[in-house]
Amino acid sequence: MNEKQNDYRWMQRALTLARQGEGRVEPNPMVGCVITQGEKIVGEGFHTAFGAAHAEVEAIRNAGTLADGGNLYVNLEPCCHQGKTGPCTEAILAANIARVVVANTDPFPQVAGSGLAALAAQGIEVTTGVALEEAEELNAPYFHYLQTKRPWVIAKWAMSLDGKIATHRGDSRWISNSSSRKIVHQIRGRVDGILIGRRTAELDDPQLTARPPGPRTALRVVLDSQAQLSSDSQLVRSAGEIPLLVVTSEKAPAEEASRLKNAGCEVVKIEQDQTTNPLHALLTLLGKREMTNLLVEGGGNVLGSFLDAGLINEVHTFVAPLMIGGEGISAVSGKGIDQMERAYRLENCQIEQIESDMYISGRFPREKDS
Numbered sequence: 001m002n003e004k005q006n007d008y009r010w011m012q013r014a015l016t017l018a019r020q021g022e023g024r025v026e027p028n029p030m031v032g033c034v035i036t037q038g039e040k041i042v043g044e045g046f047h048t049a050f051g052a053a054h055a056e057v058e059a060i061r062n063a064g065t066l067a068d069g070g071n072l073y074v075n076l077e078p079c080c081h082q083g084k085t086g087p088c089t090e091a092i093l094a095a096n097i098a099r100v101v102v103a104n105t106d107p108f109p110q111v112a113g114s115g116l117a118a119l120a121a122q123g124i125e126v127t128t129g130v131a132l133e134e135a136e137e138l139n140a141p142y143f144h145y146l147q148t149k150r151p152w153v154i155a156k157w158a159m160s161l162d163g164k165i166a167t168h169r170g171d172s173r174w175i176s177n178s179s180s181r182k183i184v185h186q187i188r189g190r191v192d193g194i195l196i197g198r199r200t201a202e203l204d205d206p207q208l209t210a211r212p213p214g215p216r217t218a219l220r221v222v223l224d225s226q227a228q229l230s231s232d233s234q235l236v237r238s239a240g241e242i243p244l245l246v247v248t249s250e251k252a253p254a255e256e257a258s259r260l261k262n263a264g265c266e267v268v269k270i271e272q273d274q275t276t277n278p279l280h281a282l283l284t285l286l287g288k289r290e291m292t293n294l295l296v297e298g299g300g301n302v303l304g305s306f307l308d309a310g311l312i313n314e315v316h317t318f319v320a321p322l323m324i325g326g327e328g329i330s331a332v333s334g335k336g337i338d339q340m341e342r343a344y345r346l347e348n349c350q351i352e353q354i355e356s357d358m359y360i361s362g363r364f365p366r367e368k369d370s
């Protein structure tokens with residue numbers, strides 16, 4: 001193998017290690033690191049949890065004295081500032097690494113190229129851009145968050161062959177099979193927030209928890225402009241133990257908002273004026289809480305509002321081999337588009353069969369970020 005092929009191979013390994021931090025490291029990025037001597041890996045590590053040691057430090061510790069003179073592969077530029085942990089550039093210099101290979105530079109303002117510059121200034125050979133696309137894809141929510149200060153929005157729904165998420169009476173249990181629903185619980189367990197509309201809360205009475213639990217507990221969010229969420233709902237009854245944010249508007253009667261607050265919910269009023277989209281305002285608010293990923297679970301009206309506002313970044317859809325017909329509820333309502341050439345098209349689409357369901361997932365191109 002030539003150097004380029006080797007670089008790519010070891011960076012793939014670093015990316016595989018990095019992914020193990022998913023759901024544990026956010027709002028930090030997922031980072032993996034490999035140290036090699038010739039054709040052999042002598043040390044590996046990844047960022048395991050927010051506030052824990054960085055991947056480079058883990059890999060150097062793992063390699064011990066074998067790091068001396070080695071090549072270090074890391075998917076994100078090493079940091080050069082004192083954050084929750086010490087600068088990785090200093091650990092790399094102390095370990096006497098000869099060459100550092102990176103996929104992405106880190107747009108984090110205190111790094112942004114200065115990590116690589118600090119290494120190069122000390123005579124370390126630096127290579128960047130290896131497996132760039134894969135690395136960008138892995139940390140797309142992190143880059144999106146740094147750029148927009150808003151969480152990455154993941155839309156999820158299960159629908160019939162005829163594109164419906166419930167019957168005309170609002171019955172939706174169950175459209176997808178139990179294996180598909182397990183995948184949804186895995187996603188729930190790694191995101192910072194799970195959002196639904198008031199009608200879904202009313203008709204489905206969901207818990208919006210990950211079962212079994214994942215690495216993080218999501219803030220549950222209900223869009224309920226008039227603060228009508230029932231005190232008997234599972235969401236409100238569990239609000240004391242699992243955080244629940246009810247997003248209301250100026251239309252919400254004060255006594256209803258107080259009722260929900262007294263039941264342990266957090267109630268936030270977002271004005272529905274004509275100048276700013278309330279969903280933008282909400283995402284900005286969630287971003288201020290350092291939420292990196294938000295899962296939007298529907299229903300159709302809520303998904304439509306997010307789509308119309310160009311706020312969906314990633315989609316997970318389960319298509320079940322059944323038909324609902326009639327006035328069943330559409331998966332995505334809202335205004336929609338008027339010409340096919342303006343359709344929102346997923347890229348890097350993955351299509352997988354989950355027993356009898358078809359699981360389609362993908363992301364919208366980053367240009368749609370605003």
Ligand SMILES: NC(=O)c1ccc[n+]([C@@H]2O[C@H](COP(=O)([O-])OP(=O)(O)OC[C@H]3O[C@@H](n4cnc5c(N)ncnc54)[C@H](OP(=O)(O)O)[C@@H]3O)[C@@H](O)[C@H]2O)c1
Binds near residue numbers: 197
């Ligand atoms: N198959 C699936 O994957 C799946 C997933 C979820 C839900 N569902 C089904 O979907 C059905 C409900 O869907 P739905 O479309 O009728 O209702 P929905 O989207 O769950 O809720 C819509 C309601 O949310 C409130 N809302 C507040 N801000 C909003 C905004 N910016 N955009 C849109 N809505 C906003 C509005 O009520 P207020 O005016 O009172 O605020 C609105 O009427 C249920 O039958 C449920 O079972 C299926």
